[in-house]
Amino acid sequence: MTRSLILLIVMTIRAGFGRQIYTILRYEAVYAKYTSKFGSFHPTKATNYSKEIMASFSVEEFIGNGILKELLQKLLEEGWDxxxxxxxMSSEDMDLLYMTQKQKDALGIRSYLHDRGLMQYADKMEDCGKTLAELLNISTVDLGTQFEMKRGHIARFIDRTRFDDSFKLRAIAARRRFSMKMHREDSIPKSVGSNSSNSIMRSHARSNPASDRSIEQSIADMKIKDGYVFKGIVGAGPAEPRACGCVNPPPISDQVAPYSAIENISVQKLTPEYKIGMEPLVKTKAPPLKASELWSDKPALFLCLRRPGCIMCRAEAHQVYSRKAMFDALGVQLFTILHEHIESEVKDFWPRYWGGVVLLDRGRDFYKALGGGKLPKEKFLAGFLLNPRALSNFKRAKATEFEYNFKGEGEIKGGLFLVGSGKSGIAYQFIERNFGDWAPLAEVIEICTQMKPFTKVQLVELSFYQNTMFFFLGAE
Known part of the structure; x- marks a missing residue:
């Protein structure tokens, strides 16, 4: 054992995270041995994890082979794709689709499990014939014996507050129906505060079984709390000392990238936006296009990933795309950017962890824009093993139990851009200072609500969405 390795172990133990380092070093040794023999490595498969994706964005995997499968064509026709x-989907929407009570119960169970990354139990719970309310009242012992649920999964299942975005999006469901009705009539109401609009909101409120208090709490969760320091147009994770202060974090640019740095970037579309029944990948090679064409009419969010196989990248992409309905209501498009094209990795990533468009930035120009003109790179030793923040990020992502691998270049850091429509410029950018840093969703959504210009239809939709929120909160 070399002197430098001994020094590394001593330093990490003194820093208080020697156990994590030991685990990772041991894991890296297994990884090196395995890849030298077999050529590739999937950690979760090697440890007998279920191959089934626990929170996939594939509609076919979400619906499964049960009672909801016969609705696939109707869902596609009605835009639930x-x-x-x-x-x-609310109870009113289900009635419009003539769903049976069993189908409604199955959708409720699957939505609840998807929020918690527990879709491997969906088929068994759907087949048992119980409603979600009845399942939540089953004892922990019966959950383990009847559904073979692991102890950690039981804790996640009975926690009714974790990972649940359904209440946050109830008002968006009302907005969606209102928007569809408005487009069908090809007219815009004169006032979203009219009696007809209020009657729509009251009708939705009556059909919604959730309590006002639950909705109020969920909406509050997405708001920027009092005392939160708003970073403005540039955000980044904290610059904490590493290895007892012996290693300094790399400097990052605190200036927003100029619009000219991203306007003419050439990108290539690797996947379309996912809809039911789509082919797994774009079969014909899409021609390159100028990035500015993507936000010419609507604002766009660009999530720049280090590697699509990285568990921290997959977890971040998953949490962003989980709020797709919210971004749709705000008129913001969603894109993920990769800096290298490994087809098998794209196939594993889309649509399981991300159902939006995936773009290839072959010149890595979006990443250079994040780094102030230079690629934001950092070595694995200093950036991960000696960085307690990165180790904490890894632990957070590991809790999702997503599959992951080590294929591809993993030292180029990513981030996030919010770009306004037309030539209005970059509204917000977040830089991945530490491996696995995620842009705060509350901050991202706050910026999205401030982005201008909106189209006339979007302004009406957003106003109706806000009025619906106020109605649920009792502000009318």
């Missing part, structure tokens, strides 16, 4: 939108 992606998982985030499907999960906000």
């Amino acid at each position: 992606d998982v985030p939108t499907l999960k906000i």
Whole structure:
């Protein structure tokens, strides 16, 4: 054992995270041995994890082979063609689709399990014939014996507050129906505060079984709390000392990238936006296009990932796309950007962890824009093993139990851009200072609500969405 390795172990133990380092070093040794023999490595498969994706954005995997499968064609025809939108379906929407009570119960169970990454139990729970309310009242012992649920999964299942976005999106479901009605009539109401609009909101409130208090709490969760320091147009994770202060975090640019740095970037579309029945990948090679074409009419969010196989990247992409209905209501498009094209990795990533468009930035120009003109890179040793923040990020992502691998270049850091429509410029950017840093969703959504200009239709939709929120909160 070399002197430098001994020094590393001593330093990490003194820093208080020697156990994590030991685990990772041991894991890396297994990884090196395995790849030298077999050529590839999937950690979760090697440890006998279920191959089934626990929170996939594939509609087919979400619906399964049960009683909801016969609704696939009708869902596609009525616009319920992606998982985030499907999960906000209200009882009124279900009635319009003539869903049976068993189908309603099955959708409720699957939405609840999807929020918690427990879809591997969906088929058994659907087949048992119980409603979600009845399942939540089953004892923990029976959950383990009847559904073979692991102890950690039981805790996640009975916690009714964790990972649940359904209440946050109830008002968006009302907005969606109102928007569809408005487009069918090809007219815009003169006032969203009219009696007819209020009657729509009251009708939705009567059909919604959730309590006002639950909705109020969920909406408050997404708001920027009092005392929160708003970072403005540039955000980044904290710059904490590493290895007892012996290693300094790399500097990052605190200036928003100029619009000219991203306007003419050439990108290539690797996948379309996911809808029911789509082919797994774009079969014909899409021609390159100028990035500015993507936000010419609507604002756009660009999530720049280090690697699509990285568990921290997959977890971040999943939590962003889970709010697709919310971004739709705000008129913001969603894109993920990769800096290298490994087809098998894209196939594993889309649509399981991300159902939006995936773009290839072959020149890595979006990443250079995040780094102030240079690629934001950091070595694995200093950036991960000696960085307690990165280790904490890894632990947070590991809790999702997503599959992951080590294929591809993993030292180029990513981030997030919010770009306004037309030539209005970059409204917000977040830089991945530490491996696994995520842009705060509350901050991202706050910026989205401030982005201008909106189209006339979007302004009416957003106003109706806000009025619906106020109605639920008792502000009218």
